[in-house]
Amino acid sequence: MNLLFVHQNCPGQFRHLVRDLLDQGGHRVVFIGQPNTARLPGLERLDYRPAPGPGDGLHPWLRDTDAAVRNGQAVARLALDLKRRGFVPDVMVGHNGWGETLYLKDVWPDRPLLSYFEFFYSATGSDLDFDPEFPPSLDDQCRARTRNAVNLLGLAAADRGLSPTEWQRRQYPAPFRDRIKVVHEGVDTRTVAPDPAAALTFGRDGLTLTRADEVITFSVRNLEPYRGFHVFMRALPDILRRRPRAHVIFVGGDDVSYGRRPPGGRTWRQVMLAELAGRLDMTRLHFLGRIPYASYLRVLQVSQAHVYLTYPFVLSWSMLEAMSAGCAVIGSRTAPVEEVLEDGRNGLLVDFHDTAAIADRIDAILDHSDRMAELRRAARATIVSRYDLETVTLPAQRRLLARLAAGEE
Template sequence: MNYLFIHQSFPGQYQHLVIHLAAQPGNRVVFLSHESQNRIDKVERIEYLPYRTPHPSTHHYIREVEQAVIFGQSVYEQALRLKRDGFRPDIIVGHNGWGETLYLKDVWPDVPLLAYFEFFYRFRGADIGFDPDTPVTLNDAPRVRTKNTVNLLGLEAADWGQTPTRWQWSLYPEDARRRISVIHEGIDTAAVRPDPQAWVRLNHLNLSLSAKDEVITYVARNLEPYRGFHVFMRALPEILRRRPKAHVLLVGGDEVSYGPPAPEGHTFRQIMLNQVGRDLDLSRVHFLGRVPYDSFVNILQVSSVHVYLTYPFVLSWSFLEAMSAGCLIVGSATQPVEEVLKDRENGLLVDFFDQKGIADRIDEVLDHPDRMQDLRLRARETVVRNYDLRTVTLPRHLALIEDLIAGRTPQP
């Protein structure tokens, strides 16, 4: 079989899938992406280069649309080259969000296209207007409506869709939901598992931490409001006052993945340290930046309590990985989290903005005789049962692809 994958950040959500497919005898896996240092054995990665960026004079409602068209055109031209070289995929699989899948059916009209639909933007009921720190503006409603242009064009172009959670699926229009399957990318629960012997060393302090210590963890790709960084930082002075032996490990970069950027020349970390830094014992608050994956897993394994906060937005992989590692999660009572985390069943929920509530829940965990071991076990059981890569999500993904190649209509 010939497989064509497209994602600007190789391999994106498709890492586990392409590794599996490329390992099967007789398969050829081609992957179109931007420049990347990542490599996967037996996967042919081909770069596509957008020929320009959106023009500064483009109306700000449609600047992202113009960027998507540029991306889509660049992928289209690279696909034409592949076709001229004799390549014909049996299926095309790609992320819809940046316009990369828009024109592929114009190259191979009879090849099924499975597109990844990550988020349908809503002016009400999701991220917009959720946080008083980011007030709604007069431009937001028309901007958000226009922002779905690529979503809607991608829905028309694709034969079928896939999205990782039921809440993300629920945001799409009803007629679109009939052609979108809910399949998560999956968690490697064999690699991300509890380890009572795990430890983390902070070399700059000559300090080692293990599960015997009070270790409070927070993880995000970037330290930003969409992942509740500002709320967690405002809660920290009270948390540290109550827990004089606790250390706080924060993993994440200083860029912005989602939402408005910090003011020019600043990061959200700097902004929050300016707000609350004088009230923090910074010898116990450790900003680790982005860390290698093995180190990230070790950090989860030594965690006494893991705080995960998010706007009503895309659910982080790290949230499910923390559950798989047996973390006791104090999570925000927002829709993406509530789909998975049930209060006092497999974790603890708290209002996103409730700084005192976050401190109270952390106290509750750290004061518990075994740090709520039964909830930790059920957290891991939840992920193994519903999101395990090898037994749940990969078989579902492969079955969906097989249906599309065979011309069968999948069940949404």
């Protein structure tokens, strides 16, 4: 097949699928994205740069929409050049969120388009109004509604949609849901697996931690409120008091992926450390930042208790990978987490805002590590049975592409 993929951060959510297609052989795979260093052997890359925006003359609620249209325009121009050179895709696949798929059907009207729909914004009952510490203004609510212009244009353009979880699919308006299939990107469970012998060495003093130590882990792309960083930090004085031998490892950057930035040009880590100044034993807190994937896996493999908190929002790969690595996961009782984590069976659930309950759950794990063995096994079994790359998600993605190419979807 001839396949065209589009994602500004190539390969993004399509990395496993693209690699699988290239490994199969017999396919021509072209990928349009913005410039980055990612390279896959055999992949044809075309990079685009959107035209600059109009500056301050644009209504602020339309900035995301304007950027999406510029992305879509740049992608369409590259696609038209591909068409002129004789390329005809059997299937087009792209992430709808940044507008890149908006005009592909104007270049190839009769070619099927599969668009990845990650999140439909809502003023109520979702991420925006979840945290009372950061209540939305009317402007925030209106901006969220306006951001869905790209979602709705993309839904109208796509032949089929794809969402990674059922909860994310349900955020889209009911008339569109039947056109969106739920297929996760998958977890490489052979790579992301328990290792009882794992050891993690870091820091200037070469501290080494293993599964024999009390290791509490917290891993997200960026340390920010959307992923409960502020709540977990406020739980730490009690956790460190109760667990005098525990070490807490943070993996994640200091940028902001979602939500608002803290005031004064600070990071959320700086904000929380200032708030908790004098109440934390900093010798037992380890902020590793963004680290190589192999080191990140060792963090999960030495973890005794892994904390994952999130607003009702996109579910992180990191929670599924923690479960695949055999972690005892303490997850927030929010809908995306509850789709995967069942309290007392394959993890422990806790109210997102309840710092004392988080400390209690950590005690339950660290005080009874023998009884948590079954919880860990069940966590991994959940990922293997529902999200395994080789046996579940890639076969589902292959079938979907084949059916689209054959006009059966």
